[in-house]
Amino acid sequence: MKYRKLLLLATCCSVPREVISFGPIDPVLSARQRVASSSTTRCMGLKTTIRIVGRKSGSESWLEDACSMYETRLKPANIDVQTEWHKNDQSLTKGVQSDYVRNVPVVMLDPRGKRFTSEQFTDDFYKWMEIGGSRMVFCIGGAEGLPADLRAPLSGHKPILVSLSNLTFTHQFARLVLIEQIYRASEIRKGTGYHK
Amino acid sequence: MKYRKLLLLATCCSVPREVISFGPIDPVLSARQRVASSSTTRCMGLKTTIRIVGRKSGSESWLEDACSMYETRLKPANIDVQTEWHKNDQSLTKGVQSDYVRNVPVVMLDPRGKRFTSEQFTDDFYKWMEIGGSRMVFCIGGAEGLPADLRAPLSGHKPILVSLSNLTFTHQFARLVLIEQIYRASEIRKGTGYHK
Known part of the structure; x- marks a missing residue:
């Protein structure tokens, strides 16, 4: 029922007119069918992966505390946010290539x-x-973008x-801003007082 | 010497062409003289006050940890950031009026x-x-702006x-974003690698 509601909302709500191409998607399955056929979806709700170049912050423990707080708050909304740390650009590119193979939309944070x-x-x-069958990826580069x-x-x-x-934000700070906006998105969709 | 260096930098660097009026400022004193005549300046360097409606966060201790970290990092740059909490809009307006009386520039955070x-x-x-003789104020409204x-x-x-x-950010989150940008400003001015 939850996914029906999600699809209904996504269809009814006003979306920007810009058409974004995610490349080849299996033409035989509709978005609804892809959601229904995804075992990940059935088990975990909406799965967001944040790919980021760097290391889980050590000295700035407040960053991890903050991200964890929003991740926990997102669980009742059935949104699972996980961060995947990549040691360098090559590893990040490899991860994104595997997302593309699975037809998962990848959104890159970039000043442009x-x-x-x-x-x-x-x-x-x-x-x-x-579009991603309840999966999507955000991608944050390292200190050099x-x-x-x-x-x-x-x-x-x-x-x-x-x-x-x-x-400009540090890439670690951008991760926090992004997670807060994902939490805000879930609250906007629920119509709570968090977003006024 | 520090203030001479600051004034020199502020004079030499490219500043936006937009002219912003801060209202009546003592026409007899030049900016340099006002800096020299300010006892606050001599004691404390650049003093930034953040006026915000609300209470110092309780359950979200990471916010206070984060702001404290940046405040501490700003000390060697001789920038003192202090937050003044106001219990309601009336108290905030009263505080801003006192800033105006002292000819301190007040910058309001607002979506417009x-x-x-x-x-x-x-x-x-x-x-x-x-303009403010090494003093300035940022102003953040409460949950309603x-x-x-x-x-x-x-x-x-x-x-x-x-x-x-x-x-949109929460007003508490906006305070953190602002303090990080003040720290970034000091690093940009120093020419360190923090801002790439």
Whole structure:
């Protein structure tokens, strides 16, 4: 029932008119069928993976505390956010290639990306989830930003570039801003008072 | 010597062309003289006050840990950031009125405000400091945003509205983003590798 509701909402709500191509998707299955056929979906709800270059913060333990808090708060909304740490750009690119093979939408955080309001981000977040069969990936480069090969089309997939702000954040801080916005998206969709 | 260096930098660096009026400022004293005549400046360096409606976070201790970390890191740059908590809009407005009386620039965080890159924020941050005789105030409203009377000219002072992002943040989270940007501004000015 939960996924029916999600699909209904994603269909009814106003979504930005921009059409984003995620490359070849199995033409035989509709989005609804893909959601229904995904065992991951049945077990885990909406699965968001954040791929990031770097190490789980050591000295800045508040960052991990903050991310954990939002991850826990997201569980009742059936949204599972997991962070995958990559030791270098090559490892990140390899991870993204495996996402593309599985037809999972990959959203890259990049200063050249589209800027969203939280409401627009909410609409697109649930749209990406629908396209990916309740799975999607956000990608954050290391201290030097994203590797150039991920900003260009890769294996026939056009990257989706998103910017959180005109301001620059550290990549660790960007992860926190992103998780808070995912939590905000779930609260906006629920219609709670968190987002006024 | 430190203040000479600051004034020199603030004079030499490229600043946005937009002219912002802070209302009546003593025409007899130049900015340099006002810096020299300010006893606060001599004792404490650059003093930034963040006025915010709300209570020092209780359950989200990571927020306080994060802000404290940046405040500590700012000390060697001679930038003192203090947060003043206001229990309601009236108390905030009263605080801002006292700032205006002392001719301290007040920057309001508001979704309608100007959006900056971190480099532009750095230029304006040091410009505001120079105008205020090494003192300035940032103002963050409560959960409902800034009170309307602070967004309008008050006591002959035109408000400076600044927006951190198209995205919405909680006001507590906005305080953290702001402090990180102040720290980033000091690192940009020093030319360290923090801002790449």
